[in-house]
Amino acid sequence: MEALPPVAPDAEFGQRLRLWRRQSDIKQSRLGDILGVTQATVSRWEKGVQRPAPLQLDLLHQMMARKRNFRLDQAIKRLVTHSAQRVHLIEDRSHRLLCVSHPREIEWQRDVSDLMGTSLWRFATAEIADAEKSLHGIGWHEDQTDHLGFGNTQRDGAPLRIVDRFILWERFFLSDGTAVRLTTGFDQAPQNI
Template sequence: MILDLPVGRALHRFRRLNGIKQGHVAELFSVSQGTVSRWESGTHEPEIQHRERIFAMIAAKANNDADAALRRLVCGSTMAVHLVCDATHRLLAASPSRVAGWASHADDFIGRSLWPFASPEIVAAEAGLRDRGWFEQPGQRLRFHTGYNDSNVVVVRPSLMQWETVPLADGRIGRLTTTIE
């Protein structure tokens, strides 16, 4: 579920990349600047209604003309690759090789979070991103081994997986997920 994802560091990165001050975010959410600071530092998690609004604000869409080339590259790749919003894990594009084992076509998942299909290793890798400085700047890359996810809908098989952050035209961050082996 999307609400289980960490939101503070993603909000911090989105704010920095888009030149938005904490005070402005505080005004948008009717909270104090200190509350926004605690969200971003991870010392306090936003309440559910704030989390939903934060995810809506920072969610990447990659559905504009400026990101068309990136979507074509992903959708035309012969590798098992997909592009998700780095903050929400919503699917933005996927290659035919990636969706070959899925129970449905990629279009059925566009805009939906793939987080419910994460393997235990993917969940663990996500949990370690903050300590790696993942949300501090774009251009990050991580390789790790994953196992099965016990899903027949969106299948994850044991493999070496690579995550790379990709800046999108709207200032948000995508995550390119590639199966290496």
């Protein structure tokens, strides 16, 4: 069986990608983080030397078609920060903390300024880790589902206090294409999930 020839690089797409990225004020390294590739790979795409994989190409087309709405991103942050519920917002793949509500900060019993921009993965309970492992099977990253609810064991001490008996994850995108996860904690499973 003869191997198929490689997909031809696309200089026109690379030029459009570079123009869009610059107009959107997104660095190559940031776009690489969003798509799970290196900065050098994004550079090769823009030069037309290499073509993105089909999934990455689809995500790029979706991102490039969206109009950036910084006001919406700021509104989301404001809603999370001022929420009366125990909620926080993280980047979906890196688990990097983006913003947190005051009730969540009280639950964690710590100043969250040292956690902002860092991954919360190191604080995951066994149930959170199991839920994370299940995401591939339910098509989470392929947009086949956008929410997941699961039971959780409380933890009263180090490394981070967690009082949620039930957790709801909801996935959506910021205006720069970053997939984010809104994490909401409940004392019991809500009826409408």
